[in-house]
Amino acid sequence: MKIGIIGAGLAGLTCAWYLKKNGIDNIVIFEASDRAGGKLKTDILEDYQLDRGFQVLLPAYPETRKVLDYEKLQLQKFAKGSLIYKKERIIPFYDLENGLIPILKTAIFGPGSLLDKLKIFILKLKSSFIKVNDIFKKSSQLSSMGYLRQKGFSYKMIEEFWKPFYQGVFLENNLDTDSKMLQFTFKMFSEAGAAVPKAGMEAIPKQLVEYIGNDKIKTNSKVVKYTKNSITLDHEVTEGFDYVILACTTTESTSYNVVTNMYFEADKLPVNTKHVILNANDNRVVNNVVLLSNVAPSYSNGKHLISVSANGIHPNESSFLMDLRKMFGEEVLTWRHLKTYVIKDALPMINYQIPYKPKSPDGVYRCGDYLLQASINGAMQSGRLVAEAILKTK
Ligand SMILES: Cc1cc2nc3c(=O)[nH]c(=O)nc-3n(C[C@H](O)[C@H](O)[C@H](O)COP(=O)(O)OP(=O)(O)OC[C@H]3O[C@@H](n4cnc5c(N)ncnc54)[C@H](O)[C@@H]3O)c2cc1C
Numbered sequence: 001m002k003i004g005i006i007g008a009g010l011a012g013l014t015c016a017w018y019l020k021k022n023g024i025d026n027i028v029i030f031e032a033s034d035r036a037g038g039k040l041k042t043d044i045l046e047d048y049q050l051d052r053g054f055q056v057l058l059p060a061y062p063e064t065r066k067v068l069d070y071e072k073l074q075l076q077k078f079a080k081g082s083l084i085y086k087k088e089r090i091i092p093f094y095d096l097e098n099g100l101i102p103i104l105k106t107a108i109f110g111p112g113s114l115l116d117k118l119k120i121f122i123l124k125l126k127s128s129f130i131k132v133n134d135i136f137k138k139s140s141q142l143s144s145m146g147y148l149r150q151k152g153f154s155y156k157m158i159e160e161f162w163k164p165f166y167q168g169v170f171l172e173n174n175l176d177t178d179s180k181m182l183q184f185t186f187k188m189f190s191e192a193g194a195a196v197p198k199a200g201m202e203a204i205p206k207q208l209v210e211y212i213g214n215d216k217i218k219t220n221s222k223v224v225k226y227t228k229n230s231i232t233l234d235h236e237v238t239e240g241f242d243y244v245i246l247a248c249t250t251t252e253s254t255s256y257n258v259v260t261n262m263y264f265e266a267d268k269l270p271v272n273t274k275h276v277i278l279n280a281n282d283n284r285v286v287n288n289v290v291l292l293s294n295v296a297p298s299y300s301n302g303k304h305l306i307s308v309s310a311n312g313i314h315p316n317e318s319s320f321l322m323d324l325r326k327m328f329g330e331e332v333l334t335w336r337h338l339k340t341y342v343i344k345d346a347l348p349m350i351n352y353q354i355p356y357k358p359k360s361p362d363g364v365y366r367c368g369d370y371l372l373q374a375s376i377n378g379a380m381q382s383g384r385l386v387a388e389a390i391l392k393t394k
Pocket of ligand 1: 006007008009010011012030031032033036037038039040052053054055056057058221222223224247248249259343345346347367368369370373374375376377379
């Protein structure tokens with residue numbers, strides 16, 4: 001059985017991983033770019049590890065747990081919770097795991113009212129009993145903002161915590177994303193927090209490639225045409241296959257949320273934390289600031305590496321620096337700008353009401369985050385489901 005896969009992102013690689021695990025080794029993966037990994041790439045600049053866009057792995061993801069060897073990835077964990085900057089205040093929002101004193105501080109000085117914090121605690125408790133599949137089975141179509149209002153969170157809590165936090169997760173400012181994604185990610189964050197591999201996010205696809213075999217991947221091979229049994233490259237070579245899997249999107253059919261991510265080098269940290277720092281100031285551009293080298297020292301060459309993200313396109317540093325000065329004061333003027341990534345196809349906007357089918361009516365199998373769920377978990381799940389559908393036909 002000969003299988004052709006178009007795209008060496010997480011979806012295509014996961015599909016190949018499951019096929020190989022089940023004894024199918026005659027696989028060719030065509031990748032348009034110069035290396036595998038898709039949206040998970042880590043560039044090396046002056047000994048800094050720069051992920052292309054700030055991303056995290058949520059170790060509780062059911063799909064990554066099935067496939068990845070976390071020990072080999074040497075996951076560097078963020079502290080659970082957040083530090084929220086609002087005007088002159090730093091609002092603590094710590095997790096139970098941070099200890100008793102941080103929790104007391106959160107109860108007294110944290111975002112929203114005491115009732116809001118009790119509601120979050122109950123939500124967290126309830127989410128631990130809900131199965132991931134059951135979240136996505138729900139037929140209701142409610143935005144994340146609608147869901148938070150329905151749960152009775154105050155305006156203050158939404159403005160001080162939910163909005164700044166989830167604007168950085170969904171990469172859109174209105175929290176229009178389907179509430180299933182909020183419930184799912186909230187459960188994942190609550191269960192095991194967030195982490196990055198020691199060698200950067202690209203270590204995730206690299207681990208899959210190590211198992212599949214680098215010889216299976218043809219890089220710089222853009223596919224221009226495909227049918228259920230053939231793949232044609234841009235230099236017009238056509239190859240025949242028993243099965244063809246499209247593991248990438250045709251961009252014209254998908255809309256994306258856009259994000260700008262800037263990296264800075266600093267001699268001194270503005271605050272010593274492993275929490276994600278949220279910007280809750282009015283009229284903000286910047287969503288979140290992450291002291292990456294404090295969380296994962298391997299990301300830096302000795303000085304501090306700071307990641308700053310904002311939704312939309314922001315090609316120059318001035319709007320970022322204005323927000324950063326409001327948060328941390330004049331010391332940000334000593335930070336050295338290292339690199340800006342503007343990612344126009346960051347997270348696909350998905351209609352979660354449309355059920356995912358691995359095989360399309362044209363006989364081509366399709367996988368990718370854009371079909372199932374805008375996350376590492378969704379990309380890998382769709383890859384697994386395609387592999388399982390093909391294995392069933394054997
Ligand atoms: C900035 C940013 C932040 C994110 N943050 C998180 C996060 O914190 N947590 C999380 O879980 N998820 C996050 N995500 C989402 C996650 O990275 C993606 O959902 C996932 O990597 C998508 O994998 P994929 O295989 O579906 O698609 P892709 O990674 O897009 O892979 C598709 C591959 O197909 C190739 N390709 C395209 N066209 C062709 C062609 N014609 N011929 C051959 N090859 C082709 C592409 O080059 C690419 O390698 C983030 C994404 C971005 C960009």
